Amino acid sequence: MVKLTGSYEINAPRETVWHTITQPESLQGCIPGCQRLEDVGDGNYEAAISAQFGPVRGSFNAKVSIRDWNPHESYRLVVSANGAPGFVNGEAFITLTEDGGVTTVNVDGDGQAGGLLARVGQRMMENVSRSMMDRFFGCLAESATKG
Template sequence: MPHIEASFDIDQPLERVWDFFQDVPELVTCMPGLELTGRTRAASYQGRVKVRLGPISAAFEGEATIVDVDAHTHSARIEATGVDRRGGNRASADVAYEIAAGAAGTHVRLYGDIKLSGALAQMGRSGIIQDVANELTVQFADNLRVKLAAPAGDVDAATAAGTASISGARLALGILWSRVKRALASIFGRGG
Protein backbone atom coordinates (compact mmCIF):
# COMPACT_ATOMS: atom_id res chain seq x y z
CA MET A 1 0.00 0.00 0.00
CA PRO A 2 1.73 3.19 -1.13
CA HIS A 3 2.18 5.88 1.50
CA ILE A 4 2.25 9.44 0.21
CA GLU A 5 3.57 12.60 1.80
CA ALA A 6 3.78 16.08 0.33
CA SER A 7 3.84 19.64 1.61
CA PHE A 8 4.03 23.20 0.40
CA ASP A 9 4.00 26.78 1.67
CA ILE A 10 1.59 29.45 0.57
CA ASP A 11 1.93 33.19 1.15
CA GLN A 12 -1.51 33.64 2.70
CA PRO A 13 -2.77 33.87 6.30
CA LEU A 14 -3.55 30.58 8.04
CA GLU A 15 -7.26 31.32 8.51
CA ARG A 16 -7.73 32.25 4.84
CA VAL A 17 -6.17 28.95 3.71
CA TRP A 18 -8.17 26.97 6.30
CA ASP A 19 -11.43 28.61 5.21
CA PHE A 20 -10.67 27.83 1.56
CA PHE A 21 -10.02 24.17 2.42
CA GLN A 22 -13.49 24.02 4.00
CA ASP A 23 -15.13 25.12 0.72
CA VAL A 24 -14.91 21.74 -1.03
CA PRO A 25 -16.45 22.78 -4.39
CA GLU A 26 -13.88 25.60 -4.68
CA LEU A 27 -11.00 23.47 -3.38
CA VAL A 28 -11.71 20.74 -5.94
CA THR A 29 -11.19 23.23 -8.77
CA CYS A 30 -7.54 23.45 -7.73
CA MET A 31 -6.89 19.71 -8.12
CA PRO A 32 -5.83 18.78 -11.65
CA GLY A 33 -8.19 16.36 -13.36
CA LEU A 34 -10.70 16.16 -10.51
CA GLU A 35 -14.34 16.98 -11.14
CA LEU A 36 -17.03 17.21 -8.48
CA THR A 37 -20.23 15.53 -9.71
CA GLY A 38 -22.49 15.59 -6.66
CA ARG A 39 -22.96 15.65 -2.94
CA THR A 40 -24.45 12.67 -1.13
CA ARG A 41 -24.37 13.86 2.49
CA ALA A 42 -23.14 16.88 4.42
CA ALA A 43 -19.48 15.86 4.22
CA SER A 44 -19.58 13.34 1.33
CA TYR A 45 -18.97 14.18 -2.30
CA GLN A 46 -19.08 12.27 -5.56
CA GLY A 47 -16.58 12.92 -8.27
CA ARG A 48 -14.45 11.62 -11.09
CA VAL A 49 -10.84 11.86 -12.10
CA LYS A 50 -9.05 10.79 -15.27
CA VAL A 51 -5.42 9.74 -15.09
CA ARG A 52 -3.02 8.49 -17.72
CA LEU A 53 0.32 7.00 -16.70
CA GLY A 54 2.23 5.73 -19.69
CA PRO A 55 0.21 2.99 -21.36
CA ILE A 56 -2.33 2.83 -18.54
CA SER A 57 -5.29 5.17 -18.36
CA ALA A 58 -8.07 5.16 -15.82
CA ALA A 59 -11.29 7.09 -15.35
CA PHE A 60 -12.28 6.73 -11.71
CA GLU A 61 -15.71 7.53 -10.34
CA GLY A 62 -16.13 7.50 -6.61
CA GLU A 63 -16.96 9.13 -3.34
CA ALA A 64 -14.95 11.03 -0.75
CA THR A 65 -16.00 11.74 2.81
CA ILE A 66 -14.35 14.36 4.98
CA VAL A 67 -13.95 13.06 8.53
CA ASP A 68 -12.18 14.16 11.68
CA VAL A 69 -12.32 17.89 10.90
CA ASP A 70 -10.59 19.76 13.71
CA ALA A 71 -10.79 23.56 13.45
CA HIS A 72 -8.54 23.94 16.51
CA THR A 73 -5.60 22.03 14.96
CA HIS A 74 -6.56 23.00 11.38
CA SER A 75 -6.58 19.39 10.24
CA ALA A 76 -8.90 16.87 8.65
CA ARG A 77 -8.93 13.42 7.13
CA ILE A 78 -10.51 12.29 3.86
CA GLU A 79 -11.64 8.74 3.10
CA ALA A 80 -12.19 8.04 -0.59
CA THR A 81 -12.98 5.10 -2.85
CA GLY A 82 -13.18 4.92 -6.60
CA VAL A 83 -13.72 2.45 -9.42
CA ASP A 84 -12.47 2.54 -12.99
CA ARG A 85 -15.14 0.33 -14.54
CA ARG A 86 -13.58 0.18 -17.99
CA GLY A 87 -10.05 -0.68 -16.87
CA GLY A 88 -10.93 -2.77 -13.83
CA ASN A 89 -8.88 -0.60 -11.48
CA ARG A 90 -9.98 0.18 -7.94
CA ALA A 91 -8.58 2.70 -5.51
CA SER A 92 -9.14 3.70 -1.93
CA ALA A 93 -7.37 6.42 0.00
CA ASP A 94 -7.13 7.62 3.56
CA VAL A 95 -5.49 11.04 3.33
CA ALA A 96 -5.05 13.74 5.96
CA TYR A 97 -4.06 17.37 5.78
CA GLU A 98 -2.66 19.74 8.37
CA ILE A 99 -2.50 23.48 7.92
CA ALA A 100 -0.18 25.50 10.16
CA ALA A 101 1.36 28.95 10.37
CA GLY A 102 4.76 28.94 8.71
CA ALA A 103 7.65 31.24 7.95
CA ALA A 104 6.24 31.98 4.48
CA GLY A 105 2.63 32.44 5.57
CA THR A 106 0.98 29.02 5.83
CA HIS A 107 2.39 25.50 5.62
CA VAL A 108 0.18 22.71 4.22
CA ARG A 109 1.08 19.06 4.82
CA LEU A 110 -0.69 16.17 3.07
CA TYR A 111 -0.11 12.51 3.93
CA GLY A 112 -1.88 9.19 3.76
CA ASP A 113 -2.19 5.75 2.28
CA ILE A 114 -3.53 4.66 -1.08
CA LYS A 115 -4.64 1.14 -1.91
CA LEU A 116 -4.75 0.17 -5.59
CA SER A 117 -5.88 -2.93 -7.44
CA GLY A 118 -5.78 -3.68 -11.13
CA ALA A 119 -3.10 -2.55 -13.61
CA LEU A 120 -2.39 0.62 -11.61
CA ALA A 121 -1.31 -1.48 -8.62
CA GLN A 122 1.92 -2.27 -10.53
CA MET A 123 2.70 1.46 -10.62
CA GLY A 124 2.40 1.62 -6.84
CA ARG A 125 5.12 -0.96 -6.42
CA SER A 126 7.62 1.06 -8.43
CA GLY A 127 7.29 4.28 -6.41
CA ILE A 128 5.53 6.10 -9.21
CA ILE A 129 2.50 6.82 -7.01
CA GLN A 130 4.61 9.01 -4.68
CA ASP A 131 6.11 10.77 -7.70
CA VAL A 132 2.64 11.39 -9.14
CA ALA A 133 1.44 12.64 -5.74
CA ASN A 134 4.40 15.04 -5.58
CA GLU A 135 3.75 16.45 -9.05
CA LEU A 136 -0.01 16.75 -8.48
CA THR A 137 0.71 18.55 -5.20
CA VAL A 138 2.88 21.06 -7.09
CA GLN A 139 0.07 21.66 -9.60
CA PHE A 140 -2.53 21.84 -6.80
CA ALA A 141 -0.41 24.34 -4.83
CA ASP A 142 0.11 26.49 -7.93
CA ASN A 143 -3.64 26.56 -8.62
CA LEU A 144 -4.40 27.29 -4.96
CA ARG A 145 -1.96 30.22 -4.98
CA VAL A 146 -3.66 31.68 -8.07
CA LYS A 147 -7.11 31.38 -6.49
CA LEU A 148 -6.11 32.82 -3.12
CA ALA A 149 -4.06 35.68 -4.59
CA ALA A 150 -6.89 36.82 -6.87
CA PRO A 151 -9.11 39.65 -5.66
CA ALA A 152 -12.62 38.54 -4.72
CA GLY A 153 -14.72 38.18 -7.84
CA ASP A 154 -11.75 37.89 -10.25
CA VAL A 155 -13.35 35.46 -12.68
CA ASP A 156 -10.27 35.18 -14.94
CA ALA A 157 -7.99 33.93 -12.14
CA ALA A 158 -10.66 31.60 -10.81
CA THR A 159 -11.26 30.20 -14.28
CA ALA A 160 -7.54 29.75 -14.98
CA ALA A 161 -7.07 27.69 -11.83
CA GLY A 162 -10.37 25.88 -12.19
CA THR A 163 -9.77 24.62 -15.72
CA ALA A 164 -6.52 22.89 -14.86
CA SER A 165 -6.32 19.26 -15.84
CA ILE A 166 -3.71 16.59 -15.36
CA SER A 167 -1.03 17.34 -17.92
CA GLY A 168 0.50 14.09 -19.11
CA ALA A 169 3.64 15.81 -20.38
CA ARG A 170 4.13 17.96 -17.27
CA LEU A 171 3.38 15.00 -15.02
CA ALA A 172 5.84 12.75 -16.88
CA LEU A 173 8.57 15.41 -16.87
CA GLY A 174 8.05 16.08 -13.17
CA ILE A 175 8.29 12.38 -12.34
CA LEU A 176 11.34 11.91 -14.56
CA TRP A 177 13.07 14.92 -12.98
CA SER A 178 12.41 13.69 -9.43
CA ARG A 179 13.82 10.26 -10.33
CA VAL A 180 16.93 11.80 -11.92
CA LYS A 181 17.50 13.94 -8.80
CA ARG A 182 17.20 10.86 -6.54
CA ALA A 183 19.59 8.87 -8.74
CA LEU A 184 22.17 11.66 -8.74
CA ALA A 185 21.81 12.10 -4.98
CA SER A 186 22.46 8.39 -4.42
CA ILE A 187 25.50 8.46 -6.73
CA PHE A 188 27.02 11.46 -4.97
CA GLY A 189 26.09 10.27 -1.48
CA ARG A 190 23.47 12.88 -0.63
CA GLY A 191 19.98 12.08 0.67
CA GLY A 192 17.24 12.51 -1.88
Protein backbone atom coordinates in the same frame (compact mmCIF):
# COMPACT_ATOMS: atom_id res chain seq x y z
CA MET B 1 0.95 0.75 -0.61
CA VAL B 2 2.05 4.25 -1.61
CA LYS B 3 3.13 6.65 1.15
CA LEU B 4 2.78 10.35 0.37
CA THR B 5 3.91 13.24 2.50
CA GLY B 6 4.32 16.85 1.57
CA SER B 7 4.59 20.35 2.93
CA TYR B 8 3.28 23.36 1.04
CA GLU B 9 3.74 27.03 1.96
CA ILE B 10 0.92 29.35 0.94
CA ASN B 11 1.32 33.10 1.23
CA ALA B 12 -2.06 33.64 2.89
CA PRO B 13 -3.52 33.51 6.42
CA ARG B 14 -4.64 30.13 7.74
CA GLU B 15 -8.34 31.10 7.72
CA THR B 16 -8.14 31.98 4.02
CA VAL B 17 -6.35 28.73 3.19
CA TRP B 18 -8.86 26.71 5.25
CA HIS B 19 -11.76 28.34 3.41
CA THR B 20 -10.13 27.60 0.05
CA ILE B 21 -9.34 23.92 0.74
CA THR B 22 -12.83 23.21 2.09
CA GLN B 23 -14.88 24.77 -0.73
CA PRO B 24 -16.18 22.36 -3.39
CA GLU B 25 -15.65 24.93 -6.17
CA SER B 26 -11.96 25.31 -5.28
CA LEU B 27 -11.50 21.57 -4.91
CA GLN B 28 -13.15 20.78 -8.24
CA GLY B 29 -11.03 23.38 -10.00
CA CYS B 30 -7.80 22.08 -8.46
CA ILE B 31 -8.17 18.30 -8.44
CA PRO B 32 -6.35 17.18 -11.60
CA GLY B 33 -8.84 15.69 -14.06
CA CYS B 34 -11.90 16.44 -11.91
CA GLN B 35 -14.95 16.74 -14.12
CA ARG B 36 -17.58 16.81 -11.38
CA LEU B 37 -17.61 17.21 -7.61
CA GLU B 38 -20.95 17.03 -5.87
CA ASP B 39 -21.55 17.74 -2.19
CA VAL B 40 -23.81 14.95 -0.88
CA GLY B 41 -23.82 16.24 2.70
CA ASP B 42 -22.06 15.68 6.02
CA GLY B 43 -18.57 16.21 4.57
CA ASN B 44 -19.11 13.66 1.79
CA TYR B 45 -18.64 14.23 -1.92
CA GLU B 46 -19.01 12.24 -5.12
CA ALA B 47 -16.68 12.96 -8.01
CA ALA B 48 -15.96 12.00 -11.60
CA ILE B 49 -12.24 12.13 -12.39
CA SER B 50 -10.19 11.34 -15.48
CA ALA B 51 -6.62 10.46 -14.69
CA GLN B 52 -3.50 9.01 -16.22
CA PHE B 53 -0.98 6.95 -14.28
CA GLY B 54 1.90 6.41 -16.68
CA PRO B 55 0.53 4.42 -19.62
CA VAL B 56 -2.78 3.72 -17.83
CA ARG B 57 -5.56 6.21 -18.43
CA GLY B 58 -9.19 6.10 -17.40
CA SER B 59 -12.22 7.55 -15.73
CA PHE B 60 -13.04 7.01 -12.09
CA ASN B 61 -16.07 7.48 -9.89
CA ALA B 62 -14.86 8.61 -6.50
CA LYS B 63 -16.25 9.04 -3.03
CA VAL B 64 -14.51 11.64 -0.90
CA SER B 65 -15.07 12.12 2.83
CA ILE B 66 -13.73 14.84 5.08
CA ARG B 67 -13.56 13.60 8.66
CA ASP B 68 -12.19 14.66 12.03
CA TRP B 69 -12.76 18.37 11.34
CA ASN B 70 -10.75 20.70 13.53
CA PRO B 71 -11.61 24.04 11.86
CA HIS B 72 -8.64 26.08 10.62
CA GLU B 73 -6.23 23.40 11.89
CA SER B 74 -6.71 19.89 10.47
CA TYR B 75 -8.89 17.23 8.90
CA ARG B 76 -8.69 13.70 7.56
CA LEU B 77 -9.39 13.14 3.85
CA VAL B 78 -10.59 9.69 2.77
CA VAL B 79 -10.88 8.80 -0.93
CA SER B 80 -12.19 5.70 -2.67
CA ALA B 81 -12.17 5.66 -6.49
CA ASN B 82 -13.17 2.92 -8.94
CA GLY B 83 -12.96 2.70 -12.70
CA ALA B 84 -12.12 0.39 -15.58
CA PRO B 85 -8.35 0.64 -14.89
CA GLY B 86 -8.82 -0.49 -11.27
CA PHE B 87 -9.26 1.19 -7.92
CA VAL B 88 -7.49 3.66 -5.68
CA ASN B 89 -8.11 4.01 -1.95
CA GLY B 90 -6.35 6.57 0.17
CA GLU B 91 -6.36 8.53 3.35
CA ALA B 92 -4.46 11.67 4.33
CA PHE B 93 -4.20 13.76 7.45
CA ILE B 94 -3.94 17.46 6.56
CA THR B 95 -2.74 20.09 9.04
CA LEU B 96 -2.44 23.86 8.71
CA THR B 97 -0.07 26.08 10.70
CA GLU B 98 0.54 29.79 10.28
CA ASP B 99 3.59 31.93 10.88
CA GLY B 100 3.60 35.61 9.95
CA GLY B 101 0.71 35.37 7.48
CA VAL B 102 2.20 32.35 5.69
CA THR B 103 0.33 29.07 6.07
CA THR B 104 2.06 25.71 5.87
CA VAL B 105 -0.11 22.80 4.79
CA ASN B 106 1.31 19.43 5.80
CA VAL B 107 0.03 16.23 4.23
CA ASP B 108 0.66 12.75 5.60
CA GLY B 109 -1.13 10.05 3.66
CA ASP B 110 -1.06 6.67 2.10
CA GLY B 111 -2.95 4.85 -0.57
CA GLN B 112 -3.24 1.63 -2.45
CA ALA B 113 -4.26 0.68 -5.95
CA GLY B 114 -5.61 -2.47 -7.50
CA GLY B 115 -6.30 -3.83 -10.97
CA LEU B 116 -4.31 -2.58 -13.92
CA LEU B 117 -3.17 0.43 -11.88
CA ALA B 118 -1.38 -1.85 -9.41
CA ARG B 119 0.46 -3.53 -12.27
CA VAL B 120 1.91 -0.18 -13.36
CA GLY B 121 4.29 -0.47 -10.45
CA GLN B 122 4.70 1.26 -7.14
CA ARG B 123 7.50 3.59 -8.25
CA MET B 124 5.40 5.06 -11.07
CA MET B 125 2.34 5.30 -8.82
CA GLU B 126 4.34 7.26 -6.24
CA ASN B 127 5.75 9.64 -8.85
CA VAL B 128 2.40 10.28 -10.53
CA SER B 129 0.60 10.61 -7.19
CA ARG B 130 3.19 13.12 -5.95
CA SER B 131 2.91 15.09 -9.19
CA MET B 132 -0.89 15.21 -8.86
CA MET B 133 -0.60 16.29 -5.21
CA ASP B 134 1.90 19.04 -6.12
CA ARG B 135 -0.41 20.30 -8.90
CA PHE B 136 -3.40 20.24 -6.54
CA PHE B 137 -1.71 22.25 -3.77
CA GLY B 138 -0.09 24.61 -6.27
CA CYS B 139 -3.54 25.39 -7.65
CA LEU B 140 -4.98 25.84 -4.15
CA ALA B 141 -2.12 28.18 -3.24
CA GLU B 142 -2.90 30.26 -6.31
CA SER B 143 -6.62 30.34 -5.43
CA ALA B 144 -5.95 31.31 -1.80
CA THR B 145 -3.59 34.14 -2.68
CA LYS B 146 -6.06 35.61 -5.20
CA GLY B 147 -8.38 36.18 -2.27
